[in-house]
Amino acid sequence: MSDVILKIEKLNKRYKDKKRDIQILNDLDFEINRGEFVSVLGKSGSGKTTFLNMIGMLDRPDSGNVYYAGQNVSVAHSSKIDLLRNEMLGFIFQFHYLLPEFSALENVMLPGLIGKKKTREEVKKRATELLTEMQLGDRLDHKPTELSGGEKQRVAIARAMINEPKIILADEPTGNLDEETSEVIHDLLRKICREKNQTIIVVTHSTELASITDKRYHLTKGKLELVVD
Amino acid sequence: MLYNFGNRRRVINISMIEFFIAKKHILERKRQSIIAILGVAIGVTVLTVSIGIANGLDKNMVDSILSISSHVVATKDGEAIDDYRELQTQIESIKGVKGAVPQISTQGILKYSGVFGSYVSGVKINGLDFDDAKTAMNLDKKIVAGTMDIKKPTEFLIGKELFNQLGAKLGDRITVVSADNREMHLTIAGVFQSGYYEYDTTMIIVPLRAVQILSYTGDTVTSLEVFLDDVYSAEKVAGQIQIKTNMSTRTWGDLNRNLLAALSLEKTVMILVFSLIVIIAGFVVWVILNMLVKEKTRDIGIMRSMGFSSKNIMKIFMIEGLFLGSFGIVVGLSISGGILWYVKDNAINQITNIYYLNKIPVEITSKEILVIVAANIVIIFLSSIFPAYKAAKLEVVEALKYD
Numbered sequence: 001m002s003d004v005i006l007k008i009e010k011l012n013k014r015y016k017d018k019k020r021d022i023q024i025l026n027d028l029d030f031e032i033n034r035g036e037f038v039s040v041l042g043k044s045g046s047g048k049t050t051f052l053n054m055i056g057m058l059d060r061p062d063s064g065n066v067y068y069a070g071q072n073v074s075v076a077h078s079s080k081i082d083l084l085r086n087e088m089l090g091f092i093f094q095f096h097y098l099l100p101e102f103s104a105l106e107n108v109m110l111p112g113l114i115g116k117k118k119t120r121e122e123v124k125k126r127a128t129e130l131l132t133e134m135q136l137g138d139r140l141d142h143k144p145t146e147l148s149g150g151e152k153q154r155v156a157i158a159r160a161m162i163n164e165p166k167i168i169l170a171d172e173p174t175g176n177l178d179e180e181t182s183e184v185i186h187d188l189l190r191k192i193c194r195e196k197n198q199t200i201i202v203v204t205h206s207t208e209l210a211s212i213t214d215k216r217y218h219l220t221k222g223k224l225e226l227v228v229d
Numbered sequence: 230m231l232y233n234f235g236n237r238r239r240v241i242n243i244s245m246i247e248f249f250i251a252k253k254h255i256l257e258r259k260r261q262s263i264i265a266i267l268g269v270a271i272g273v274t275v276l277t278v279s280i281g282i283a284n285g286l287d288k289n290m291v292d293s294i295l296s297i298s299s300h301v302v303a304t305k306d307g308e309a310i311d312d313y314r315e316l317q318t319q320i321e322s323i324k325g326v327k328g329a330v331p332q333i334s335t336q337g338i339l340k341y342s343g344v345f346g347s348y349v350s351g352v353k354i355n356g357l358d359f360d361d362a363k364t365a366m367n368l369d370k371k372i373v374a375g376t377m378d379i380k381k382p383t384e385f386l387i388g389k390e391l392f393n394q395l396g397a398k399l400g401d402r403i404t405v406v407s408a409d410n411r412e413m414h415l416t417i418a419g420v421f422q423s424g425y426y427e428y429d430t431t432m433i434i435v436p437l438r439a440v441q442i443l444s445y446t447g448d449t450v451t452s453l454e455v456f457l458d459d460v461y462s463a464e465k466v467a468g469q470i471q472i473k474t475n476m477s478t479r480t481w482g483d484l485n486r487n488l489l490a491a492l493s494l495e496k497t498v499m500i501l502v503f504s505l506i507v508i509i510a511g512f513v514v515w516v517i518l519n520m521l522v523k524e525k526t527r528d529i530g531i532m533r534s535m536g537f538s539s540k541n542i543m544k545i546f547m548i549e550g551l552f553l554g555s556f557g558i559v560v561g562l563s564i565s566g567g568i569l570w571y572v573k574d575n576a577i578n579q580i581t582n583i584y585y586l587n588k589i590p591v592e593i594t595s596k597e598i599l600v601i602v603a604a605n606i607v608i609i610f611l612s613s614i615f616p617a618y619k620a621a622k623l624e625v626v627e628a629l630k631y632d
Contacts, residue, residue, distance in 0.1 A: 085534065091534045099531065100528075101257045113249075114535065114537055
């Protein structure tokens, strides 16, 4: 049984302005199986984030196809994409990107409250469980400004997981944290992958983070190359 | 069925989360929210209070003009009317007519010597039947001193301001000189106050018989003064009078056309000018929402990445604009109610002197309040929709990069 959860075919993206015309992604092919933990390495400016935005359907490719569980989403209507993004994907950004007005618990709950058939109570229960798993059970009502960097990033991870997404996309999840805290986040991601059979794609320039993943890719000249140990 | 039910619940959830976020934004930015609410409230207050007082002054003006002057004047184009009793019965049989008063209107000179020395002044002399005047125009209610139950036809009523200028007392005798230089001695029986300064300073009301003698007209009158149950049916009743009696008619509207036109122009200009304040209030909402959208650009990107649709985002900001606006309208209406209530019961001396009022009249209809509210909602809707649309149309990737 094919367990390919995401498949990308001949993805192209170029940025054009008056001075420059840069081909960021060039006929890029990629696929990932359920439960895989994959990292994409690359220099800054190599197009890692663009690649992640394409998979996350935050940005549209110039050409090429993105299939989620066999479904071509690069031609889908934008309202469907919003729904897919909500149900299938969880994002973790370099800078936690929590909403400052909301408590940790509310931040985690937000994606669960969109377009879901779950009640607020159910979402709240699930969010509390997730935060407790992240050792943040005593921080539920704290605002982001009252949390440390590592705590914020753990809240962000809980937020990415609230809808039990097919894939978690992480963009330099530890890029802004010290070594010790990064270690905690790395362990957490690995644990999530192992215990929940969660598919995770990380984009990073940290070789340390890359070393704990199942597969490592290198993004150069708009294409992905598998790094073989 | 089951599917529909699920769908329905989803819709409810969506609107709840948008309210939830909008509420947070409003509460976290208390100062901006308060400024927006105050802006709208001030606009509503200025408009409501000024319309309320202007209406009141207008109504007061109309009321005082009509207090002792008739609603429709029926004449035979200046000819003396001798069959006036018959015409009076005919007119009074028309529906909506409270009463018709045969009247001679003429002018003369009033002479009086009293404590302030001798006094000479031109006056307007209205000769009419006091009994008719009581039933048709409730003249007895306007008497502030003395009585209108006269025993002799040489007793008369005088305007309050004129009475004060003369320094006269009830029962004093005055002399009236007609245009033909005929003199007549009359006794002050009562003092009336119409509320209209012009009348109260220059008018005397004299029994019909006395004026007929003074002006040599025999048993005739110059006009029939018609009073109506509803002053705004004057045009209609005037038409019926013309048909029934073949007399010429003029309504109070015709007679006061300039004044009414001036009042209406004044009110229109006032509403236009104060509407600008409402527009500025809308502008305040626009600026504050725009600021919010700008401040929240990255948060909008984050929300989009969670799966919020552009519609969700638009709704969040529309809810905020409309909530701030509606709250402002409610606050504005409450403040207006308070101000109008205070003004109504607490006369301000300077104003009341100029306008010859005891109290500042206040008059506002629910229709006018509805129009003010509706106009405000439209303006706030327009001021909210553009920032909200801007927020909804943000590119997710660009929004995420925004600092």
